[in-house]
Amino acid sequence: MTGISPRRIGAMVLRYLYVLRSSWPRLLELAYWPTMQMIIWGFITEFLYTNSSWVAQAFGVLLSAVILWDVLFRGQLGFSLSFLEEMWARNLGNLFVSPLRPIEHILAMMTMSLIRTVIGVAPAALLAIPLYHYSIFDLGLPLLAFFVNLLLMGWAVGLMVTGLVLRYGMGAENLAWFAIFALAPVSAVYYPVSALPEWLQWVALALPSAHVFEGMRSVLVDHVFRSDLLTTAVLLNLFYIAIGAIIYLRFFDLARRRGLLLQVGE
Amino acid sequence: MKRFDGVTAVDAVSFGVSAGSTVALLGGNGAGKTTTISMLLGLLLPSSGSVRVLGEDMLRHRYRVLPRMNFSSPYVDLPHRLTVRQNLTVYAHLYGVPHWRDRIAELAERLAIAPLMRRSFGSLSAGQKTRVALAKALLNRPEVLLLDEPTASLDPDTADWVRRYLAEYRDETGAAILLASHNMAEVERLCDEVLMMKQGRIVDRGSPRELIARYGRQNLEEVFLDIARDRNGPFGREAAQ
Numbered sequence: 372m373t374g375i376s377p378r379r380i381g382a383m384v385l386r387y388l389y390v391l392r393s394s395w396p397r398l399l400e401l402a403y404w405p406t407m408q409m410i411i412w413g414f415i416t417e418f419l420y421t422n423s424s425w426v427a428q429a430f431g432v433l434l435s436a437v438i439l440w441d442v443l444f445r446g447q448l449g450f451s452l453s454f455l456e457e458m459w460a461r462n463l464g465n466l467f468v469s470p471l472r473p474i475e476h477i478l479a480m481m482t483m484s485l486i487r488t489v490i491g492v493a494p495a496a497l498l499a500i501p502l503y504h505y506s507i508f509d510l511g512l513p514l515l516a517f518f519v520n521l522l523l524m525g526w527a528v529g530l531m532v533t534g535l536v537l538r539y540g541m542g543a544e545n546l547a548w549f550a551i552f553a554l555a556p557v558s559a560v561y562y563p564v565s566a567l568p569e570w571l572q573w574v575a576l577a578l579p580s581a582h583v584f585e586g587m588r589s590v591l592v593d594h595v596f597r598s599d600l601l602t603t604a605v606l607l608n609l610f611y612i613a614i615g616a617i618i619y620l621r622f623f624d625l626a627r628r629r630g631l632l633l634q635v636g637e
Numbered sequence: 638m639k640r641f642d643g644v645t646a647v648d649a650v651s652f653g654v655s656a657g658s659t660v661a662l663l664g665g666n667g668a669g670k671t672t673t674i675s676m677l678l679g680l681l682l683p684s685s686g687s688v689r690v691l692g693e694d695m696l697r698h699r700y701r702v703l704p705r706m707n708f709s710s711p712y713v714d715l716p717h718r719l720t721v722r723q724n725l726t727v728y729a730h731l732y733g734v735p736h737w738r739d740r741i742a743e744l745a746e747r748l749a750i751a752p753l754m755r756r757s758f759g760s761l762s763a764g765q766k767t768r769v770a771l772a773k774a775l776l777n778r779p780e781v782l783l784l785d786e787p788t789a790s791l792d793p794d795t796a797d798w799v800r801r802y803l804a805e806y807r808d809e810t811g812a813a814i815l816l817a818s819h820n821m822a823e824v825e826r827l828c829d830e831v832l833m834m835k836q837g838r839i840v841d842r843g844s845p846r847e848l849i850a851r852y853g854r855q856n857l858e859e860v861f862l863d864i865a866r867d868r869n870g871p872f873g874r875e876a877a878q
Contacts, residue, residue, distance in 0.1 A: 378730055378733060382727050385727055386716065389727070390719065393719070460715070460716040460717060460718075462716055464680065464713030465708070466731075467680060468680060468706075468708045470704045470732060472700060624682075627682045629641070630681045633713065
């Protein structure tokens with residue numbers, strides 16, 4: 372019983388899937404906001420297409436940005452929600468006296484984040500095809516690179532958020548909903564990094580998301596895949612995941628020292 | 638020993654529980670019972686001292702021992718949205734239970750929860766939840782079973798039923814059971830040894846019969862009150878010595 376157990380990770384994924392499939396409103400909610408965002412930004416894009424030379428260069432630049440932003444947001448939320456569900460259920464005490472290791476729990480939350488993100492974002496991406504005659508899948512393989520990097524960044528933020536929730540209890544719960552939005556202005560989602568004041572550009576360049584969105588625009592506008600941006604995004608993600616994991620494990624250890632694992636809950 | 642922000646919650650607590658025996662931690666609120674159980678489970682790290690379970694150091698090799706022990710408490714819950722069967726399935730996989738379907742069916746039969754298997758855990762009564770939590774705690778046939786107030790909020794009939802089942806399980810498997818309880822009748826009936834806790838310390842210990850005789854009382858509840866209220870000296874012992 373010394374190594375990481377796929378069976379235990381599978382058990383936790385099964386636990387979250389049971390919850391997900393038990394409630395169709397939950398499933399609907401996953402896809403609802405990404406779809407609404409896509410519809411609104413689709414109309415804005417159609418309007419700007421005839422009124423903006425920049426958007427006219429690449430019709431899908433805003434729609435792709437909206438959909439990919441949701442990958443980041445849903446990736447982080449999907450990770451954090453799995454953890455919050457344990458707190459709401461007052462189940463952490465049972466979980467952490469079982470042989471489940473924190474790293475296995477983290478891997479299960481990452482798996483669920485992937486599942487929730489695909490369920491949430493895929494309908495919006497597919498609906499854009501008949502509605503606006505735009506398919507984000509035309510990006511090809513770079514789309515996979517963007518998706519993976521944004522998901523990784525979502526997990527890094529998710530690890531930090533859940534670590535803080537472990538430490539500060541349900542008072543920090545709302546971080547799961549708004550933490551990622553603090554990064555939106557400097558992620559260069561809808562505008563290039565160069566549109567930011569110079570000092571903020573440095574902040575943006577320290578985030579994987581800014582490199583992903585710059586890379587996306589490069590593919591859509593210049594039809595060039597920038598491997599340098601991808602490499603930087605990957606390296607930054609590895610750095611932030613390591614930081615997130617350290618924060619999570621440190622706060623988990625602190626929770627064991629302070630007896631917080633039995634106290635957390637509603 | 639465990640300290641929280643300079644306050645000592647548990648101090649100089651030392652005891653063992655042998656296979657096939659049931660030991661009770663008795664004490665008022667804040668006596669240190671739950672803190673002691675949490676340290677035994679590794680949910681809480683002691684400030685100093687050591688915890689050994691099944692011969693292993695819990696601070697260093699917790700994951701070697703956890704598959705062989707289990708726990709139930711009214712202060713933790715199972716996910717309310719999941720059905721009873723789903724909850725037990727998830728925990729059977731977490732504990733690596735072999736032939737898990739058979740084991741769940743066996744426990745469902747023995748704990749009379751078979752008719753509840755398709756119901757969501759949140760829809761159950763307190764008594765039904767306790768039986769399901771007990772099924773979860775017995776899934777892996779634990780050699781060490783830790784129970785925090787196993788019959789809290791149960792009606793007398795259900796509580797009696799749970800006590801009988803626990804005694805059967807211990808006798809059949811030779812498991813060691815440690816329970817924290819406020820229920821003196823329960824402790825008298827189930828336990829071989831009682832550890833009386835007060836202000837984070839074990840202030841007296843012995844079999845229920847020994848303690849009752851030592852304090853010259855009729856039952857364990859009176860002994861408990863003597864100790865809790867310091868009736869016979871600092872820890873209620875003077876009258877007996």
